[in-house]
Amino acid sequence: MSLLLAIVIDGLIYASWLFIIASGLSLIYGVMRVLNMAHGSFYAIGAYVTASLVSWYFNHSTLPAYGSFVLMFLAAPAVGIVLGVLVERGVLRFLIERGELITVLVTFGLLLMFEDIIKLIWGVQSYYAFEPYGLLGSTDIGGLTFVNYDLAMIGVAAVVAVVLWWALNRTRFGKLLRAVIYDRELAVSIGINVSRVFVMTFATGVALGALAGGLVAPSITVTPGLGIEVIVLAFAVVVTGGLGSIQGALLGAVMIGLARAAAVNVYPELELFVIYAVMATVLVFRPRGLFALATSRKI
């Protein structure tokens, strides 16, 4: 019983983290048809920015400790928005018309570049920002102890999911986005400023990736190579759920999160294996993922 509880709660915590990263990736793909490999770098940059700011905050400021949470929610997404706008305007907008494979390769190039840029800025040493992790205390559930910070991640992910749903389905900008997702050319022809939609989407997606990095920073050691590890996980999630679908990213994250938690608690050797096994199994039965976007046939 307590094993099952541990699997479910660990799985949900892991799923929340995966969902925040994957939702940004999926949003960008849905609107722009760009599978953004550099998403991992934005995640890593978010983690580095947060880790350095948080440790500066605790060492050099006399403000209350809870203020560090405000910092976490603002700093990483802000950096993400700036980087997103720069990358979209500077590189991607020239290449989007050349197809999905070209943009995958270009963003792979960007991922490699960012890996070294991160090392040039932050060096190769590890960063720790453990202070906020302990601030919220811990809770006993059914005889198991969980850190409240981790449990709060589930809440944050739920808020992100609801806000994304609301923004896509209940706002004017969401309507514009859905029009572009449905048919880009038709959207242009009815006067939607698609290039502006692209910048805003890309910046939002990158900000979500950076936010995930920032939120996870206190619970991990921030070291080089962080982004590369994460991006293949995020891919597994969005491909399982169906590229471009936010519901898909949510379902994919929960499935993969639970599968991984089950493996970690029962048979840790299989941890990496199950993640991709879930993805491969889904793809065998639904080649485009669970909630795939419709595509037209090219004659």
Add this chain to the structure above:
Amino acid sequence: MRQFDFSLAAIMIGTAMLATGVFVLPAWILSMVVTIIAKALVVISVVILMRAGLVSFGQGLYYCIGGYAVGLGGPWLNVTDMFALLGLAALAGLVSGAVLGVLMCRYREIFFAMFSLALAMILYGVLSQSQALGSTDGFNVSRPTVLGMMLATGQVRTVIYLTACLLGGGVAALIHVFFKSEMGYASQAASENEIRLQYLGASPNRVFYGNYVLASVAASLGGALLALNYGHVGPDMAYWTQSGEFIFIALVGGTGNVIAALIGAGVFEAVRTYALEWAPDAWQLILGTVLVLIVSFMPNGLWTLVRSLRPGTRRRTAIENTL
């Protein structure tokens, strides 16, 4: 009468010249050449798929399968002969490619890319967790026998070098002929438009399957050569950044000709040897920048430059390209 094939002649002359190098070149260069040929074989396999419009982000899967086939042939199957081990690796690539190909030829574009990535990562996950196979460290490959003889290390190196030259040249020539064959042209047609290919009476799925299996065997042979050369294999061979490196070389060289893959692998390995010493922290930055520039401005790779030098060819205009 058939036209004289310059590329085929160049491959043969190049192989012969490289093979004579065994008498003059120092040992470390010989070892580097074997590494280059090993990687070039995998790059060729990536090029095979790219010509059919498929980008594999998991070609390291077969690279790793080939390497582990060589490593495990001795302890598990009692195969110690070098040529038998190479044959075993090719067989392992053929069988796994034939099985996974059934699944893979249903996918296109980024779905193919992501699924191939997932398969390679599954193998990486399994190998890096299995303690019997040395987890993430991998294990050492015992020195192979040659035609039943136990040779000294130096002699084995010479045999490996000559085998690598012949294998590299042979595979390159075969693939070159394949590109010029009916199936080779059908692959290019499949990447352009599958439905039109169907109207011409060919099956795109069969074309993709054939290409996939061929690429799997070529990549396994590359992994096998590398295992023989280094005397060590590890799960890193299947990690996706390794596959990314192969894609990088394939794109920089271009998919126009197999020779481009060979030269691309050579330049890459040589530059890396020096760049890692000179600027270890900027290596990926250089790679990434070159990749972005090549993909943006020279989508057919550096081979475009070679082609434009050849007499009788002219640049196609933008309108011709879109037709």
